Amino acid sequence: MTPSEENQLDVQPAVAQPDGFAAEAPVTGKGRLEAAWGSTEGDEDLSIATPTSAKSDGQIFKQQYKTWNGELNPRWMRNWAILRHHLLGIFKKGHRPWGVPIRLYLLVVFIASMSDVGMTLVSGLIGDSGLHSVWGVSRDNLYGHVLGFFPRNMLYYPVVAALLVGGVISEDRQHGTSALYFSRPITRFDYVAMKFISVAMIQGLLILITLGLYYFAEILTMGRGWSWIIDTLPMFLATVFSAVLLIFTYTSIGLSLSSVSKGKFFPGIALLSIILGTKVLAFIVSNLFDREILYLISPYDCLAHVGQAIIGTQPTYDQYSWTWSLASLVAMNAVALYVLSTRVSSMEVTRE
Amino acid sequence: MIPDFDQQGKAQTKEWAPEVSAPAILLENVSKGYGRIFALSNITLALNGGVTGVLGMNGAGKSTLFNILMGKLKVSQGSVKLFGTDPWKNPAPYARVGFVPEHEKMYDWMTGHGFVSTFARLNGLTRDEAKIEADRVLNFVSLEDVAHKKIGQYSKGMRQRVKIAHALVNDPELIILDEPLQGCDPLARTTIMNVIRELGRMGRTVLVSSHILQEIERITEQIVILHQGRLLALGNLHAIRERRDQIPHRISIQAENPKALAKNVIDIDEVFGISFPDGKNLSIQTHNLGAIHSQLPRIIVDNNHKITTIDNPDDDLASILGYLTSGGRV
Numbered sequence: 001m002t003p004s005e006e007n008q009l010d011v012q013p014a015v016a017q018p019d020g021f022a023a024e025a026p027v028t029g030k031g032r033l034e035a036a037w038g039s040t041e042g043d044e045d046l047s048i049a050t051p052t053s054a055k056s057d058g059q060i061f062k063q064q065y066k067t068w069n070g071e072l073n074p075r076w077m078r079n080w081a082i083l084r085h086h087l088l089g090i091f092k093k094g095h096r097p098w099g100v101p102i103r104l105y106l107l108v109v110f111i112a113s114m115s116d117v118g119m120t121l122v123s124g125l126i127g128d129s130g131l132h133s134v135w136g137v138s139r140d141n142l143y144g145h146v147l148g149f150f151p152r153n154m155l156y157y158p159v160v161a162a163l164l165v166g167g168v169i170s171e172d173r174q175h176g177t178s179a180l181y182f183s184r185p186i187t188r189f190d191y192v193a194m195k196f197i198s199v200a201m202i203q204g205l206l207i208l209i210t211l212g213l214y215y216f217a218e219i220l221t222m223g224r225g226w227s228w229i230i231d232t233l234p235m236f237l238a239t240v241f242s243a244v245l246l247i248f249t250y251t252s253i254g255l256s257l258s259s260v261s262k263g264k265f266f267p268g269i270a271l272l273s274i275i276l277g278t279k280v281l282a283f284i285v286s287n288l289f290d291r292e293i294l295y296l297i298s299p300y301d302c303l304a305h306v307g308q309a310i311i312g313t314q315p316t317y318d319q320y321s322w323t324w325s326l327a328s329l330v331a332m333n334a335v336a337l338y339v340l341s342t343r344v345s346s347m348e349v350t351r352e
Numbered sequence: 353m354i355p356d357f358d359q360q361g362k363a364q365t366k367e368w369a370p371e372v373s374a375p376a377i378l379l380e381n382v383s384k385g386y387g388r389i390f391a392l393s394n395i396t397l398a399l400n401g402g403v404t405g406v407l408g409m410n411g412a413g414k415s416t417l418f419n420i421l422m423g424k425l426k427v428s429q430g431s432v433k434l435f436g437t438d439p440w441k442n443p444a445p446y447a448r449v450g451f452v453p454e455h456e457k458m459y460d461w462m463t464g465h466g467f468v469s470t471f472a473r474l475n476g477l478t479r480d481e482a483k484i485e486a487d488r489v490l491n492f493v494s495l496e497d498v499a500h501k502k503i504g505q506y507s508k509g510m511r512q513r514v515k516i517a518h519a520l521v522n523d524p525e526l527i528i529l530d531e532p533l534q535g536c537d538p539l540a541r542t543t544i545m546n547v548i549r550e551l552g553r554m555g556r557t558v559l560v561s562s563h564i565l566q567e568i569e570r571i572t573e574q575i576v577i578l579h580q581g582r583l584l585a586l587g588n589l590h591a592i593r594e595r596r597d598q599i600p601h602r603i604s605i606q607a608e609n610p611k612a613l614a615k616n617v618i619d620i621d622e623v624f625g626i627s628f629p630d631g632k633n634l635s636i637q638t639h640n641l642g643a644i645h646s647q648l649p650r651i652i653v654d655n656n657h658k659i660t661t662i663d664n665p666d667d668d669l670a671s672i673l674g675y676l677t678s679g680g681r682v
Contacts, residue, residue: 065492065550067523072447072476081473094466097459177459183422184474185447348425 072185079190082181086168086198102163106206109156113210116145117217124221137218137232139313142239145211146246147307149279153300158250158275160206164199165254165271166264169344174262178347192344196255203247211236211243235311242307249299249333250275256336259343275300292319296328303329368444371436375400376526376557377421382430384416384581391416393581395430399559403552405568405589406561407669408578414561415454417578418530421559422451434526447475450519452512454530454561460504464495464514467503468521475522482521489517494543509540516547527551529560533567545571565669577669577676584676592672600624601666603636603644608658610634616651620644632660 089096090103119135122128135141147153169192172178181191215236218224253274257267278298285294295301295317302325308315309322317325377399384392392413408414419425420432423439423446432438434445459467465486472482490499493513498506503514512532519527529548533541548571551558562568568575569589577585577592585592607613614626614634622644625637638644641664652659 065520065547065554066488067554072522073478074476077478078474078476081470081476085470094462097461179422179424179453180471181474182424182443183446183449183451183453184471185443185445185476186474187443346426 075190078184078186079194082186082191082194083198083201086195087201090202105163106160106202109160110206110210112156113145113152113206114213116141117210117214120214120217121221124217132222136222137215137236139235139311142211142214142235143242143307143311143313145214146207146239146243147304149300149304153304154276157203157207157246158272158300160203161199161250161254162268162271164202165251165258166268167258168195168199169255169258170261170263170267173259173347188344188347189341192255192259192340196251199255200247200251203251204243207243207247208240211239238310238312239307242303242311245306245329246303249303249329252333252336252340253299256339256343259340259347292317296320296324299329299332301325302332368437368442368447370445370448374433374436376435377559378431378433378436379417380431380433382420382432383428384413384420384425385428390428391581392420395578395583397576397583397586399557401555401557402574403548403558403560403572405572405575406559406578407563407565407568407575408561409563409669409673411580412563412578413581414563414578415530416581418451418454418528418559418561421528422446422449447522448525450522450524450527452515452519452527452529452532454534458503458511458515461502463500463502464490464506464510464517465499467514468518471518472521477522485521485523486517489520490514492520493517493547507537507540509536509543512536512540512544513547516544520551524556526557527559529558531561531563533562533564541567548572563669565672577673579673579677584673592676601638601641601664603638603641603648604629604661604663604665605634605636606632606660606662607634608660612655613652613657613659616655616657617644617648620647620651 084095086096088094089098090106116135119131120137123132123135145152169178172181178191182188215232219229250271254267254271257270258264261267261270275298278294279300282292282294282298282301286292295305301317305315305317305322305325306329307313308317315322375398377397379395379397382392382395383390395417406414406417416425420427421434421439423443426440432440435448437445439445459470462470465483468486468490469479469482472485473479477485487496487499490496493516495510495513495517498510503511506514512535516529516532519529532544532548536544545567548558548560552572558572560568560571573589575585575587575589575592576583605613610628610631610633614628617623617634617636618626620643622638622640623636624639627635627637629635636644648662651657
């Protein structure tokens with residue numbers, strides 16, 4: 001409604017507002033003083049404070065509420081709104097504000113993850129078979145793209161997960177913005193599921209998209225045909241599955257930590273400590289006592305062990321079966337999701 | 353730590369339908385405790401239609417009550433129903449509810465329009481619908497001129513109004529406003545009061561809290577008074593006041609010539625005492641506030657008195673609470 005001449009009232013002392021406490025209005029709010037002294041609606045202090053000059057200090061608009069006769073759309077529409085709010089925040093303003101350092105780091109990791117894509121393109125362009133044998137698509141290189149420890153699972157992916165999960169639930173708790181979600185017809189399951197998917201999708205953008213580009217670069221530069229694609233597709237899909245497992249595990253552990261804390265520092269540091277700390281601990285024990293069993297408490301080592309098994313590379317964990325690592329991964333994810341669902345379903349928001 | 357299996361999965365607003373006979377708000381024996389302290393104790397309440405003011409001093413339990421209604425807190429005892437459905441178990445009724453929280457945590461980097469349309473989408477509107485509805489409610493709260501400025505640049509009153517707009521974007525049947533006038537300048541307060549009154553006129557159920565009686569008085573006469581987590585009074589503000597009229601009241605009048613005014617008002621039967629706190633003020637004691645106020649205007653006009661202010665110092669929430677908590681004695 002654009003305020004028009006007839007529905008705006010200059011603030012003047014003791015001017016009767018025609019529709020203030022009309023007799024037909026169901027809610028009058030007429031106080032005794034107002035009844036006795038003939039003052040009308042609104043803030044009487046205002047009229048006392050305003051000088052009787054031709055120039056008005058402000059305008060009070062008459063509110064005319066227009067109803068909306070539309071229909072609310074289904075659940076997926078609301079969930080999509082949450083998801084896009086988080087995802088688009090990476091790329092543009094006006095959505096969830098991921099910090100500049102986070103966005104810069106994501107860009108750096110994206111470019112760094114493309115190193116094998118670039119080298120494959122270079123090897124194809126200059127026709128260097130030696131370079132291609134090192135960087136081109138192979139079972140070991142596919143494994144390395146997703147599950148290689150240094151630098152990818154030491155500097156890239158766990159840090160990205162830590163940065164993303166850091167504030168995604170805990171900041172909502174700290175600032176009370178979760179209250180804004182919970183005052184909508186959004187279940188807590190949907191709320192946390194969309195948070196989970198948005199964090200996982202951003203990681204997927206870095207890991208799976210670059211993996212796909214790597215595979216595509218090999219086809220493009222080396223002129224691979226259908227037979228090569230059919231030969232290598234199973235190990236490519238196994239790598240994709242390993243990547244999904246990695247993203248799921250990092251996200252579920254990270255979000256469970258985010259749900260039990262306020263602030264973004266603890267969840268991020270705790271996730272890095274769990275991923276890298278258990279790895280270091282298991283590595284030390286393995287070297288000192290020649291026992292690899294502690295790798296079972298390390299999320300990264302379990303992922304690597306399962307990845308080696310399904311992609312088909314040479315296993316580096318040979319004291320126990322990969323199925324133990326798979327069982328350990330399932331247990332880790334179950335505990336993390338249990339904590340996450342418990343915390344979110346019973347979350348009481350005590351500040352807005 | 354056990355998962356809360358009371359939460360029931362889907363909030364399918366299309367499948368959910370309100371109970372026809374159910375009131376907008378129904379609280380039955382609701383208590384909320386934090387450890388050994390009860391913020392709300394055994395509240396039973398049913399509200400449907402019109403504006404209801406929730407009055408109470410700080411810490412009376414107003415915000416706890418609203419947080420329970422909005423599914424942010426789980427009740428320790430009793431049951432809460434919005435349109436016949438427990439919102440903690442199924443948030444579908446929130447499709448018909450708008451909430452304006454007390455403390456603002458808003459997205460300062462967003463424009464007012466962006467903020468409102470984002471939350472419209474969380475209610476299930478499409479992008480185009482959300483933009484249209486955001487325009488509608490921003491016009492309603494008179495923010496159309498600054499709709500595309502960032503919220504971070506808004507004044508307190510504008511922020512309050514944009515919060516109201518975001519609560520109205522789904523055209524709710526029930527609107528809950530927690531201290532909406534706090535910190536606003538007079539113009540913003542007047543606009544917000546007009547908004548609330550207009551919604552009440554439309555037959556919407558509006559619940560608005562304040563700890564200032566005069567604020568609520570200008571909006572509605574239907575009130576709920578909370579005190580230390582307990583429901584102290586529920587009903588018409590005038591009816592509560594009428595009961596209180598049987599005990600002494602003061603009327604404080606600042607006049608140019610208070611002694612001349614005193615000479616005229618001393619003849620009123622209901623006046624039983626007069627004093628002069630200082631040279632400019634006259635204080636009248638009475639048992640019947642209404643009778644005095646009905647005669648004062650004529651006395652002032654007939655005798656050409658010049659009056660600056662008239663005030664009822666005993667007519668505030670604290671004195672009403674004092675009256676109610678003392679079992680009708682002051």
